[in-house]
Amino acid sequence: MAKLIILRYPDPRLHTVAKAVTRVDARIRQLVDDMLESMYDADGVGLAATQVDVHERVIVIDTSEMRDQPRVLINPALVARSEEMTFTDEGCLSVPAIYDRVRRHARVTVRALGRDGEPHEFEAEGLLAVAVQHEMDHLIGKVFVEYLSQLKRDRIKTKMLKKVRDEERD
Numbered sequence: 001m002a003k004l005i006i007l008r009y010p011d012p013r014l015h016t017v018a019k020a021v022t023r024v025d026a027r028i029r030q031l032v033d034d035m036l037e038s039m040y041d042a043d044g045v046g047l048a049a050t051q052v053d054v055h056e057r058v059i060v061i062d063t064s065e066m067r068d069q070p071r072v073l074i075n076p077a078l079v080a081r082s083e084e085m086t087f088t089d090e091g092c093l094s095v096p097a098i099y100d101r102v103r104r105h106a107r108v109t110v111r112a113l114g115r116d117g118e119p120h121e122f123e124a125e126g127l128l129a130v131a132v133q134h135e136m137d138h139l140i141g142k143v144f145v146e147y148l149s150q151l152k153r154d155r156i157k158t159k160m161l162k163k164v165r166d167e168e169r170d
Contacts, residue, residue: 004038004052008164009095010157015141018050018057021074024117028058032072032115035060040067044093046131048138051094059112059135063127073112076136079121080109088130090144096163098156102147104133 007014021028031054039047039060049058059073084106091099107125110132114120124132134144145156 002034002037003041004034006038006042006047006051006093007053009092009143009145009160011094013053014050014094014138014143016050016055017141018048018055018139021056021058021113024074024113024115028056028074029115031056031058032060032074036062036070039093042093045127046135047093048135050138050141057139059132059139061128061131061135063131072115073110073132073135074114074117076110076112076132076139078108078133078136079111081105082107086130088127090130090134092134092144094138094143095145095156095160098145098159100145100148100152102130102134102144104130108132 031049035047035049035052035058038052045063046059046061049056057075059076061071062069082105085103086106087101087103089099090102106129107123108129109121109123111119111121137144145153
């Protein structure tokens with residue numbers, strides 16, 4: 001397995017719309033394994049392929065306390081959304097150390113292919129529902145900061161660009 005480089009906001013590649021996976025083969029399974037390793041290494045709960053500069057509809061998520069229940073979502077689709085909404089603090093591996101409240105559906109039903117290429121469906125609520133919606137946004141080129149006001153987005157962008165410059169000097 002290989003740890004992948006996670007793109008950082010405001011990298012324009014984060015706004016690329018992912019294409020559907022046409023075949024779940026050894027390449028996709030290796031991508032999934034590498035994404036899981038990278039997500040766990042970065043202490044995240046979810047990672048979309050877009051965040052590692054692979055523009056295919058692949059997501060990995062693990063919201064379990066023991067970090068031992070990975071979920072693989074290939075070509076995910078939301079087939080149902082609750083009318084009830086929730087506001088939760090969200091963060092993102094592509095926007096490190098930045099958290100803010102985002103409005104999401106409280107419950108969703110998801111249909112996707114697993115690592116084995118077999119279809120499955122599940123209902124999610126709480127952190128899992130938030131993580132699914134957050135990662136699916138990445139697949140359409142949307143980063144959670146885009147739900148925030150323009151002023152907040154500008155501040156975050158400035159902060160992230162400064163962080164990159166500081167790291168390049170070190």
